[in-house]
Structures are given as structure tokens and as C-alpha cells.
Amino acid sequence: MSVPRPRIGLTATFCTHPTYEMRMAALGQRYISAIRAAGGLPFLIPGDTPPEEAPALLAALDGLLLTGGGDIAPQRYGGEPHPAVYGLRPSRDALEIALVREAITRGKPFLGICRGVQVLNVALGGTLYEDLPSQYPHALRHRSDDKTEREMLAHGVRLAAGSRLARLFGTEHLEVNSLHHQGVRDVASGLQATAWADDGLVEALEVPGHPFGLAVQWHPEWLYQKYPQHAAIFRALVEAAQEA
Ligand code: MN
Numbered sequence: 230m231s232v233p234r235p236r237i238g239l240t241a242t243f244c245t246h247p248t249y250e251m252r253m254a255a256l257g258q259r260y261i262s263a264i265r266a267a268g269g270l271p272f273l274i275p276g277d278t279p280p281e282e283a284p285a286l287l288a289a290l291d292g293l294l295l296t297g298g299g300d301i302a303p304q305r306y307g308g309e310p311h312p313a314v315y316g317l318r319p320s321r322d323a324l325e326i327a328l329v330r331e332a333i334t335r336g337k338p339f340l341g342i343c344r345g346v347q348v349l350n351v352a353l354g355g356t357l358y359e360d361l362p363s364q365y366p367h368a369l370r371h372r373s374d375d376k377t378e379r380e381m382l383a384h385g386v387r388l389a390a391g392s393r394l395a396r397l398f399g400t401e402h403l404e405v406n407s408l409h410h411q412g413v414r415d416v417a418s419g420l421q422a423t424a425w426a427d428d429g430l431v432e433a434l435e436v437p438g439h440p441f442g443l444a445v446q447w448h449p450e451w452l453y454q455k456y457p458q459h460a461a462i463f464r465a466l467v468e469a470a471q472e473a
Contacts, residue, residue: 234268236272237270237272237293240325296345361410370383380452382452384405389401394424421437432447
């Protein structure tokens, strides 16, 4: 008998079908294929799931992937309205914050991607830059709207020696893509920053002492095929979920 593949829940959003004009649960296919390629069994978590259902969901899953998406409502972290803030979905904020808190409490392995690192930080009391280009002095170009640049290596990141990230990649320097206009401002107490862009911006957070609690600001789902080194982060999540 083969070993059961770990069940990984992926947070999804909603979109309107262009032809049928009806609301659809939606998730970028790359997240799904990355989890499947790493040996996980992907399950979609609808974005309108009531936050009270987070414990039941995580009880049924072996691991969690917090996916990318629009901005978190600034009032969630004591932030200010900003004209560049876009794509607010308060119900998704509430669900993902409940999911990540529950994953931390239960010691359930999770990986956050892009918005996911921001959700993790806000869930534990950290804050965000509402808009890097206007608020972060000397910022690198972290954001591109050019679809061809999703797989482009945009900047380096330095990984903290001895961190989970440095161990799983076997290096203290990575080149990553960059598709975000917000970023981590104050790191929540209870989290450790473990990667920084060349301009000093935090690009990864870890939960110390947790079996696998990690989130990155870049998008490995767009890199893992072209740059197989980046598949390691999905394999590490799936392996942790297997052991949990
Ligand atoms: Mn970046």
C-alpha cells in the first residue's frame, strides 16, 4: 500500500466568469500544480468560508497554503487608506487570519506566498506598508504588471543563517521574482524575519518552534518549473505535512 499523499488546503478567491457572467471560486492554477508536483493532494478552500470553520477545515487537512491576492484591509493592522490599495475582500482577510492562527495553535504545517506573508504578519499583530513605491525609501522595483515578468528574477534576497529557509534551499542567497506593491513594515512579535531584499525589505517570516510555519513575499509557483531550485519550498511543505 502506498503512503497517503498529504492533503494541502489552498485558499481561493472569487472571480466572475467572462462568458457566463456568474461568480466562480477561483485560484491560480500554478499553485495547484506546484503542490501536486511536490507530492501533495491539493484541496481548494473557498474564499467565503466562515472563519468559524477554520478549526474543522484544518482538522481535515495536513497542511495549508496561503495564496497570493489583493491587499488586506488597512484597518486590520491600524493602517491608513491609500489610493494604491486594491482588491480588498474583508471576508477573505477574516478567513485567512483565522486559518493561520489555527495552523499556529495546532502546529499544522503552512506556507504563505506573497499576500500570505502579509496575512501571517497581520494575524499576529504586525503591520504593512500600504504601498512600497510611495512609502519605502530607496525601494527596489518590487512590482511589475507585465505578465512576462512573473517568471523573471527581479532581485536578490539574503536568507538568515540557520533559518528554515536557508536550510531548505541550502544557501543564504536566492534570486526571486517580485510581484508585490505592499510589504512587511513592523514584524509581529512571535515571528522572525528570515529573508531580506537588497533594499532591506523583509521578504520572509517564520514561526519559531513551529513544525513548519513559513511565508515568503515572492512567488515560487511561477519559478519552480523554470528554476527547479524553487520547487524545494513546496516539497518541504509537503514533507512537513506528511510528518505532521
Ligand atoms: Mn520583492
